[in-house]
Each structure stands twice: as C-alpha cells, then as structure tokens.
Amino acid sequence: MDKAQRKDVPKPVFPAAPVTYPMYDEAAIHNEQAxxxxxxxxxxxxxxxxxxxxxxxxxxxxxxxxxxxxxxxxxxxxxxxxxxxxxxxxxxxxxxxxxxxxxxxxxxxxxxxxxxxxxxxxxxxxxxxxxxxxxxxxxxxxxxxxxxxxxxxxxxxxxxxxxxxxxxxxxxxxxxxxxxxxxxxxxxxxxxxxxxxxxxxxxxxxxxxxxxxxxxxxxxxxxxxxxxxxxxxxxxxxxxxxxxxxxxxxxxxxxxxxxxxxxxxxxxxxxxxxxxxxxxxxxxxxxxxxxxxxxxxxxxxxxxxxxxxxxxxxxxxxxxxxxxxxxxxxxxxxxxxxxxxxSPERYAGEKEQPIPVELIAGEWEIIVHLPESDAAIGAEKARLEADGAIIGTGSTALVSGQWQLDEHAATLSLHWRDVNGEARTAAGRVLTGWDWERSVPALVFTCLDDRGIAIWGKRTKD
Known part of the structure; x- marks a missing residue:
C-alpha cells in the first residue's frame, strides 16, 4: 500500500525496563526470599x-x-x-x-x-x-x-x-x-x-x-x-x-x-x-x-x-x-x-498493538525452531529492507525474498526461497517487547511457516 494512501499508525509503546534478577545466584542458594x-x-x-x-x-x-x-x-x-x-x-x-x-x-x-x-x-x-x-x-x-x-x-x-x-x-x-x-x-x-x-x-x-x-x-x-x-x-x-x-x-x-x-x-x-x-x-x-x-x-x-x-x-x-x-x-x-x-522474548509488560511499517526495515536476528533439532538453535542474520526485500545470509532461514506487514493487525507475511530454491511462506505477528539479552526495547516477530515450523525474529538495529 502506498504510504500516502494508508491510514496513519501511531508510534507503538514499548515496555519500560523490567525488574531483573541475577542468574546463577550462589548467594541465594539458602535464601528462599531471594x-x-x-x-x-x-x-x-x-x-x-x-x-x-x-x-x-x-x-x-x-x-x-x-x-x-x-x-x-x-x-x-x-x-x-x-x-x-x-x-x-x-x-x-x-x-x-x-x-x-x-x-x-x-x-x-x-x-x-x-x-x-x-x-x-x-x-x-x-x-x-x-x-x-x-x-x-x-x-x-x-x-x-x-x-x-x-x-x-x-x-x-x-x-x-x-x-x-x-x-x-x-x-x-x-x-x-x-x-x-x-x-x-x-x-x-x-x-x-x-x-x-x-x-x-x-x-x-x-x-x-x-x-x-x-x-x-x-x-x-x-x-x-x-x-x-x-x-x-x-x-x-x-x-x-x-x-x-x-x-x-x-x-x-x-x-x-x-x-x-x-x-x-x-x-x-x-x-x-x-x-x-x-x-x-x-x-x-x-x-x-x-x-x-x-x-x-x-x-x-x-x-x-x-x-x-x-x-x-x-x-x-x-x-x-x-x-x-x-x-x-x-x-x-x-x-x-x-x-x-x-514471543522470542520474555514478557515485560508489552501490549499487542498496531506496528508502523517503517519500523520493520533493519537488521534482524532469526531463529528457526527445526522440529528435529536437539541443540540450542543459534540466531542467523537477515536484513529486511524498506522496499519489502529480504536479504539473508544464505543459510537455512530467510535467504532472499519479500516481507509484507498488515500494520493495523500487526500481521507479518514472509515470502522467500530457501537454500534448495524451494518457495516458502510464513505468517505471524509483530510485537513490541524487551530485549532481555541487550537490555533495550525491541521489535520482534513470531511466525509459523507453510510447513508448521516456528520462526522467530528480533530487530537489532536500523
């Protein structure tokens, strides 16, 4: 949709920094209150x-x-x-x-x-x-x-x-x-x-x-x-x-x-x-x-x-x-x-809301939850361009393709070809959230592809 034709979508509200607790807290082993x-x-x-x-x-x-x-x-x-x-x-x-x-x-x-x-x-x-x-x-x-x-x-x-x-x-x-x-x-x-x-x-x-x-x-x-x-x-x-x-x-x-x-x-x-x-x-x-x-x-x-x-x-x-x-x-x-x-990220108080299309373009980390995988799946990198193009790393996730966002429903559609040249699609939601790994607000998406495989995304920079 042409930007001049679409109805304006307000800037989304991201959650504030949530309370965090220390990991592997040896000092709290015998202190249940902590x-x-x-x-x-x-x-x-x-x-x-x-x-x-x-x-x-x-x-x-x-x-x-x-x-x-x-x-x-x-x-x-x-x-x-x-x-x-x-x-x-x-x-x-x-x-x-x-x-x-x-x-x-x-x-x-x-x-x-x-x-x-x-x-x-x-x-x-x-x-x-x-x-x-x-x-x-x-x-x-x-x-x-x-x-x-x-x-x-x-x-x-x-x-x-x-x-x-x-x-x-x-x-x-x-x-x-x-x-x-x-x-x-x-x-x-x-x-x-x-x-x-x-x-x-x-x-x-x-x-x-x-x-x-x-x-x-x-x-x-x-x-x-x-x-x-x-x-x-x-x-x-x-x-x-x-x-x-x-x-x-x-x-x-x-x-x-x-x-x-x-x-x-x-x-x-x-x-x-x-x-x-x-x-x-x-x-x-x-x-x-x-x-x-x-x-x-x-x-x-x-x-x-x-x-x-x-x-x-x-x-x-x-x-x-x-x-x-x-x-x-x-x-x-x-x-x-x-x-x-x-969501790829733990809850921090965010609400589901419309997402302006101009926030999508940027660098993303992608995680593909392959059903046969036993190990922790590492993130792959992809760039979602402002013109709707996807530029990936040539790995198993989003190699190259197109994305489209229904702003008011915050619904994301992905279309790409995998490393075998097979046409693939995925649909899901874009959410605001808190990036617990980097301690900053973040935009994320969570989708299922046309084989029922869960795909996560987290925007890391412009």
Missing part, C-alpha cells in the same frame, strides 16, 4: 479474583538439600515475583507411602465456587508408580486440607502414569482431568465438579502418545485451553528429555477429548508416523541469540488467558549452567489461521 524466578520447574499459573498471579511449581533446589511441599510464588504484574512459601509441610503421608516420592511435582490450582483445589503429583522417578492427590483450601495461600486421590497408577502396570495434572474446562463449562507422561502418553477423563475427582472409574481416553522406541519417546506436561474465536481446543505438551532436548509442542481439536492434530494434520496420538520428531507443531526449543544468555530445555508449560491476552508460562534452563531452572513467561500471539505462536 529466589523470585529461580528454582522454578513445571510452573502452573493461577490468577486470583483480586488480580494476584500465583505460580505453583515442582520441588527443586539447586546446589542444596531439597525441601518438599510445593513451591508458591506470587506477582501483581507477571514480571516481579515474591516468594510465598510452600503449600504443604512435606509429602502427604498417603502419597509418600504409595509412591516413595521424595518431592512433589507439577501442581495445578483450580477454583470451584469458593474452594481452591490443588492437584499435585507424587511419583518415584522413572516409574509409573504415581499418584495425583487433591488438596483444598479457602485461600490460594492455604492452609490446605486433604481432598482425596484423583488418580493412581502402579509401577510396572500397563497404561498411563498419574502425574502432571491439569484441570481443563470445555466450552460447556464441564471439568476434565488431563494427565500423563512417557508411560503410555496423555489421558483425559471427566471430573465430578462437586468432588473434584473423576466421575467414572478407569484412566479415561488417551489423546497423545509417542513411539517409545525412537528418540526419547517422551511426552508430558499436558495443558488444554479453548479458544472461542477459532472454536478449537489446543493441547500443549512437552517432548523429549528434561535435561537434553526438552521442547514445547501443540495440537488442536474440535473436541476437548480429541483427536488432536498438528499444523500438518498429524495426530498427536499417532505412534507409527516416522520420524516421530515431526509430529506435533513445535513452538519452541533451546535457543541462543548472538548476545546474552542462551536458554535450553524449555518446557512443561501452563497457559494464562486474560480476555484477548494469552501467555505461556514455562521453565527454562540457562545455557551456561543448565542445573539452574528459571520461570519464563511469554506472550502468545495467533496466526491468521488460528495457531498459537510465542
């Missing part, structure tokens, strides 16, 4: 009625003796976090007796009426001798009381693993228990809303699984959200090894109990399609821009929705020392055809 985003693993997000955000997470502690009991943190803005404490005084007796667990995993909190329900997992690592327990309270900070056992599985038995619970709600307001892992995949079953426990016996229905004979074979950390605009349910899961190549995938369905398919129409419960790494639309894996800390093994996400604003909440490990897990929150945007994509 943990903030440190020692967060498998975070479950919950927003209370007064606007306070809570994160409940797996019991982990870097370089010190572990204290079990479900870690709790809170925030007013999703950026600055305050240590609350532990929800429980330790592992409930029944859970410890049945599973031999040494810590509690992957809690999820759900409010029904005036009662808060916390679902926790107890397990012996590497087995499916597991239990999902229910605790109830009248406050998100407790005290918590026993509410029963939502699901249990026995070590060595065929079938699922009773860990990683989430309470999902369908379009009719019905509640479902979602859970599972490497052992036979992800399952879903209806809940009795009055008790918070399954409404019928058995494990429920399997909706995602992988062939355990290939690669890691792991799928875990399920989370379902419904999008009214697209009339789709979205199942987020984490693939592969916690400590080697963890990554986040998604599929969608017309129904909460599936079948869930990825961008290419492959079912997330298809254990026969090869390679298995191509099943599930990969939203992010390990990555590293040219400056600052790289991040590895991101995953086990929850999702927060506030009106039209969506956020992914997950953990990631610093590339320099992957022993240390941290809380990450990223804005979720949506492609024109209804797929979620996540």
């Amino acid at each position: 943990w903030q985003t440190m020692n967060v693993h498998d975070p479950g997000i919950f927003r209370d009625d007064d606007g306070t955000y809570y994160v409940y997470s797996t019991d982990v502690q870097t370089k010190a003796k572990l204290t079990p009991g479900v870690m709790v943190r809170k925030s007013k803005d999703l950026i600055a976090w305050e240590w609350v404490g532990r929800a429980l005084p330790g592992i409930p007796d029944l859970a410890k007796e049945e599973t031999g667990a040494s810590n509690l995993w992957a809690p999820d909190v759900f409010k029904h009426g005036d009662t808060y329900r916390m679902y926790y997992s107890a397990s012996s690592f590497g087995t499916n001798g597991s239990l999902i327990g229910l605790m109830t309270a009248k406050s998100p900070e407790g005290p918590w009381e026993e509410g029963g056992v939502a699901m249990r599985t026995k070590s060595g038995d065929p079938g699922p693993n009773a860990i990683d619970a989430q309470i999902a709600v369908d379009a009719m307001g019905k509640q479902w228990l979602l859970y599972g892992s490497f052992f036979d995949g992800i399952y879903i079953t209806r809940l009795n809303p009055e008790t918070g426990l399954p409404s019928e016996p058995g494990f429920g229905k399997r909706i995602a699984a992988r062939d355990k004979a290939t690669r890691e074979g792991a799928v875990e950390g399920p989370y379902i959200m419904y999008h009214e605009g697209f009339r789709q349910y979205y199942l987020f899961v984490s693939y592969d090894s916690l400590f080697r190549n963890y990554n986040v995938r998604v599929g969608r369905s017309d129904f909460i109990d599936g079948p869930y398919v990825d961008f290419n129409g492959r079912r997330l419960d298809d254990i026969h399609y090869m390679p298995q790494s191509d099943v599930g639309t990969k939203l992010m894996g390990g990555y590293e821009f040219s400056e600052g800390e790289g991040w590895v093994h991101p995953g086990h996400n929850s999702v927060l929705r506030e009106g039209d604003d969506w956020y992914m909440v997950h953990h990631a490990r610093g590339k320099t020392n992957p022993q240390w897990p941290y809380l990450h929150i990223r804005r979720i945007a949506w492609t024109p055809d209804g797929w979620p994509v996540v």
